Amino acid sequence: MSQSKPELIETLRVDADGQIPLLELHLERVARSCAELGYDWDAQTWLQAMHTALGQAPVNTPLRLRILWGADASAQAQANALPALEGPLQLCLSRTPLPAQDPLLSHKTTHRPWYQEASALLEKHPQIFDVIYLDTQNRVCEGSRSNIYIQDEQGQWWTPPAQGWLLPGVQRQALLNSKLVRETEISLEDLLNAKAIRVSNALRGWQDALLVQYPV
Structure with a gap:
């Protein structure tokens, strides 16, 4: 980690009635x-x-x-309207693997250089919801903004x-806690x-998804 420590990020969904369904899990993380x-x-x-924002x-x-959230206990928050999103969500596979053994992979921080490919692609191709990453052993890991799920022939997710x-997402944790996954x-x-394939994050919940070709 660099001498200037990255900030921790939490991105929360606030429902139209003001409720924050996953607040406790965000605080725990x-x-x-x-x-x-x-x-x-x-x-x-x-x-x-949070309340000020x-x-x-x-x-x-x-x-x-x-x-x-800064290492010195400083906080900055911003809230904006969340546009609707229609599914199923389109996914593509990354062309580069996630780095092995980076200690920040399991923390949501502003230091995310391994997702530069995804950020550039998603900005250029807004019809793609996320880029799915494998590790160096060809195991499925996660998307740049979501966790991923598959359903087997018996219906288990x-x-x-x-x-x-x-990164252990809070929506992912809620699904594990509920025994759905x-x-x-x-x-x-x-x-x-x-x-079947689904992805989840705190903003969008648990959504149906499909793999598409890597855009050119």
Whole structure:
């Protein structure tokens, strides 16, 4: 990690009625990252930044709330209207693997150089929702903005395990807690032959998806 520590990111969905369904899981994740990375943590400061941003945001509409947390316990938050999104969501496979053993892979921070390819592609091709990454052993990991799931022939949903090489999303954790999803290693062949595919993140929930060709 560089001497200037990256900020921690939490991106939350605020429903039109003002409810934040996954708030407790967001708080748990940012607190855990602070403990593991040696950042100062103060939940009240984080929540105050959240409430200030919401007080300046549009009302009676879903919101995208983004909170940045610094190693020195500083917080910045911004809330904007969240546009509707129609599914199924289109995905493509990355041409480069995720780096092996990077300690920041399992934390949501502003240091995300491995997603530069995805950022450029998604900006150029807005019809693509996400880019799905494999690791150096050709195991399915995650998307640049979502976790991924496959359904087997028996109807069971599976997602790759969080073993230090993917970001454990809060929507993913909610699905695991509810027993709707189980963890297992997923190969590229498993993904290509899956009965169905879904992705999830805190903003969009759990959505049907399909693989498409890498755009040119």
